[in-house]
Each structure stands twice: as C-alpha cells, then as structure tokens.
Amino acid sequence: MKKRLFGILKIVIGLYIVGCGLLYFFQERFIFLPEKLEQGYEFKFNQKFEELNIKTDDGKPLNGLLFKADSSKGLIFYLHGNAGNLSSWGNVAKTYTDLNYDVFIIDYRGYGKSEGEINGEEQLFKDNQIVYNKLKKDYSEDNIILLGYSIGTGMAAKLASTNNPKKLILQAPYYSLTDMMTQRFPIVPTFLLKYKFATNEYLDNCNMPVIIFHGNQDEVIDYGASLRLKEYFKPEDTLITLDGQGHNGMTKNSDYLKALKEVLQ
Numbered sequence: 001m002k003k004r005l006f007g008i009l010k011i012v013i014g015l016y017i018v019g020c021g022l023l024y025f026f027q028e029r030f031i032f033l034p035e036k037l038e039q040g041y042e043f044k045f046n047q048k049f050e051e052l053n054i055k056t057d058d059g060k061p062l063n064g065l066l067f068k069a070d071s072s073k074g075l076i077f078y079l080h081g082n083a084g085n086l087s088s089w090g091n092v093a094k095t096y097t098d099l100n101y102d103v104f105i106i107d108y109r110g111y112g113k114s115e116g117e118i119n120g121e122e123q124l125f126k127d128n129q130i131v132y133n134k135l136k137k138d139y140s141e142d143n144i145i146l147l148g149y150s151i152g153t154g155m156a157a158k159l160a161s162t163n164n165p166k167k168l169i170l171q172a173p174y175y176s177l178t179d180m181m182t183q184r185f186p187i188v189p190t191f192l193l194k195y196k197f198a199t200n201e202y203l204d205n206c207n208m209p210v211i212i213f214h215g216n217q218d219e220v221i222d223y224g225a226s227l228r229l230k231e232y233f234k235p236e237d238t239l240i241t242l243d244g245q246g247h248n249g250m251t252k253n254s255d256y257l258k259a260l261k262e263v264l265q
Contacts, residue, residue, distance in 0.1 A: 215245025
C-alpha cells in the first residue's frame with residue numbers, strides 16, 4: 001500500500017514539475033493572444049488616420065495608427081489589451097478624438113502587422129519607450145496622456161513612472177500580474193512568472209495625476225485590485241467606479257464617457 005501511494009505521489013510531483021515547466025516556457029501563449037494581419041491589410045475606420053511604423057532597437061517595425069482630432073488639445077497614447085489587433089482596437093479612437101484629443105495606438109510585437117515576438121517584460125518596456133520618444137517629437141510631453149487598458153495598464157504605468165506625461169489613465173488595472181497569478185493559481189511558484197507588471201510599484205513613482213476606471217462587476221480583473229492600488233494614490237489621484245460594468249465594453253459605458261469628459265478637460 002505504501003509503495004502504491006509513493007508511486008502515485010511521484011507521478012503527481014512529476015506532472016506538477018512538467019506543468020510548471022510548460023508554464024515557464026510557454027507563458028507568452030497564456031498571457032498574450034495576438035491576432036496577425038497581412039502586411040498589405042488596409043485598415044478602414046470612419047475617421048481620418050495615419051498608419052505609422054516605428055522600429056525597435058533590434059530593427060522590428062511596430063505598426064501603429066494615429067487618429068487626428070479636428071482641433072487637438074494633445075495626444076492620448078493608448079496601450080491596448082492582450083487580444084486582437086488594431087483592426088478592432090482602432091474603433092476606440094473616436095471616443096477620444098470627439099473630445100479633441102489625437103490618439104495613437106500601437107500593436108505590440110506579433111500583433112497585427114507588427115513584427116517580432118514578445119519574449120520578456122523589459123523588451124516590451126523598451127519598445128514602448130521607443131514609441132513614446134517618437135511621439136515626443138511631435139507632441140509636447142505635457143500634452144501627452146498615457147492610457148492603458150487591461151494588460152496595457154501595467155505597461156502604461158511603467159512608462160508613466162519613468163517619464164512625465166500630463167496624466168495617466170488606467171482602465172481595469174491589475175495590482176500586479178504576480179498578484180493575479182497568486183489568486184488564480186496559488187500552487188504555482190511566482191518566480192516562474194517572467195512578466196511581473198507590478199502596477200502598484202510603478203504608481204509609487206508616478207508624479208502626474210492618475211485616474212483609474214474600473215467596473216465593480218469585472219469578471220477578468222477583480223475590482224478589488226483597484227481598491228488596493230488606492231494605497232499608492234497621491235491627493236490628486238482618483239478611482240472612478242463604474243457600477244455594473246464588466247471587463248469589456250467600458251469605452252461605451254455612459255458613466256465612463258461622462259467622467260472621461262471631465263477628466264480630459
């Protein structure tokens with residue numbers, strides 16, 4: 001009997017080790033869900049836009065779209081969620097151009113027409129900084145607003161923490177990816193996670209106003225994450241709770257639009 005139990009235990013431990021190994025080496029497939037586009041794909045939106053390609057330091061072009069407002073007050077640099085590509089994410093731009101802000105949205109490596117593959121958080125941070133530096137050539141930094149949604153919130157917070165944009169807006173942020181993994185997969189060692197995206201730590205170094213929007217019915221990223229992020233708030237920072245809002249569709253929420261108009265004034 002003891003031999004049998006010991007044998008079962010060895011199998012369980014072996015499967016656990018194999019599972020952890022797969023998680024480590026293939027975690028990009030769990031975190032990022034890119035959809036590719038052919039290089040000749042033509043974007044179609046009901047407003048004017050310009051397609052830009054910005055090269056990373058290793059020569060990979062990142063594809064982005066710049067939407068222009070009729071009378072611009074500045075620029076919103078939008079870091080999107082973990083799925084899809086610009087063909088769908090570009091639809092959020094009109095919400096902000098209607099409020100007189102230009103909008104630039106970038107596809108991360110492997111998304112849409114952007115080339116390369118994601119292989120680490122420092123690589124993503126460096127890519128975003130290169131894009132930000134490019135944008136600063138055409139927009140004064142005190143007229144740039146960083147906006148991150150879902151997976152993009154950690155990247156936006158990191159970028160804001162090492163630069164001086166006018167404001168930082170986070171839609172449905174997580175406390176950190178490490179924290180999310182601990183909640184969802186408590187038996188998995190956190191050191192296996194290559195992407196920490198420690199939003200809480202980044203906020204501690206953000207000197208601009210921070211505005212968080214989060215639905216209290218978010219089924220993907222718990223609303224409690226934003227409540228905990230409040231611990232890192234400065235007096236001018238704000239958490240705006242969207243009652244009944246889930247994870248998706250925030251940009252069309254009437255309460256979001258009303259509050260956003262005040263935030264961008």
